[in-house]
Amino acid sequence: MPIKNPHSEKTSPAVQVDLPPSKHFIGGEWVDSSSGSTNGSIDPATEEVHAQIAAGNEADVDAAVQSASAAFQDESWRRMPPAKRARILWRMAELVDENRANLALCESLDTG
Structure with missing residues (x-):
C-alpha cells in the first residue's frame, strides 16, 4: 500500500x-x-x-x-554622525520586525 x-x-x-x-x-x-x-x-x-x-x-x-x-x-551618508546612522538602521530593523508576518508569507509564496 x-x-x-x-x-x-x-x-x-x-x-x-x-x-x-x-x-x-x-x-x-x-x-x-x-x-x-x-x-x-x-x-x-x-x-x-x-x-x-x-x-x-x-x-x-x-x-x-x-x-x-x-x-x-x-558623501551625505559618510558624513552623517554615527549615532544618526545607527538610528536609521535600527528603524529599518524595527520595520522588518513589524512586518515579519507579511514578509514571511511573501517569501513562502515565492519559494515554497
Missing part, C-alpha cells in the same frame, strides 16, 4: 497578500520596467501565478547601477 505524502497535494494559502504593483526601486522611486514586460511569480504549492514581477533588462540594470554609483559618491 503506497504511503500518501501530505505535502504533495496542492494547497492554497490561508492568507492572501495584497502585493504592491510590480516595479523596480531605482533612484529612490518605484519605476516600471523600461520594456514594460513582467514575469509571473509562481507559488510552488499551487503552481499558480500569484504576482507579476517587473522584468528588468539591460537598460534597467544600467539605471540601477548609475543610481547606486551616484548614491555611493554622495
